Amino acid sequence: MKWKKIGNILILDNKFIVQSDKQLKELSDKHKVKTVMKVDHIHGTKREPVIKLLYGEDTETINKENGCLFKLDLKKVMWSKGNNNERIRIAKLVEDNETVIDMFAGIGYFSIPIGVHSNAKQVYSIEINPNSFHYLKENIKLNKINNIIPLLGDCMDITPEYSADRIIMGYVKTTHHYLKTAIDSLNKGGVIHYHETVPEKLMDTRPINRIKEVAGDRSVEFLKLNKVKKYSPGVFHVVCDARIN
Structure with missing residues (x-):
């Protein structure tokens, strides 16, 4: 299974098949995240994501990378x-x-x-x-x-x-x-x-x-x-x- 963790949100590969709510809860616990989601695609010149929430509701997080902090809402903006x-x-x-x-x-x-x-x-x-x-x-x-x-x-x-x-x-x-x-x-x-x-x-x-x-x-x-x-x-x-x- 391919996935990426951004702050305390887990983004699953679109090919991943969700089998149960229990499975999502286990993924959340394993990766210590508050939300699990998929990004269907990035839309238009403003690079707006189209997402599917699978577990949790909060899509705002802070991601740390290269000694920098990035606050973002994955429902509204993309992160590569x-x-x-x-x-x-x-x-x-x-x-x-x-x-x-x-x-x-x-x-x-x-x-x-x-x-x-x-x-x-x-x-x-x-x-x-x-x-x-x-x-x-x-x-x-x-x-x-x-x-x-x-x-x-x-x-x-x-x-x-x-x-x-x-x-x-x-x-x-x-x-x-x-x-x-x-x-x-x-x-x-x-x-x-x-x-x-x-x-x-x-x-x-x-x-x-x-x-x-x-x-x-x-x-x-x-x-x-x-x-x-x-x-x-x-x-x-x-x-x-x-x-x-």
């Missing part, structure tokens, strides 16, 4: 456990006094580790989903961070109002539509972390070529392609790091 290494990797890359734009910030998946583990000058965290934005603000307070500015709205509209030394594009499927907006706001010599879901045979070419195409006359230095996880058969979630002058 498979991205934890990527979240701390980016935080460790941020240099002293950098200004960072975190597009698609969610509840602070990347912003909070940056605030906790780096000496960034300023982090602009942009999120369109009001529920995620609520928990982004909660997590800034929870972790006692004072260099993150949360911004509610569409990245396409808000990003051009700022400039940054590093821009994180932690979204998939349609991220390439936002590349021009991101690159236009990136300072000369700045670094972009561009997330994409890509067929395995195109991993080494498509992400960086998309960045180069949008960058136009600006020179692009490829830094790294980081494989985050398998997204679907033959398709991977990757992050392309590139410096743009």
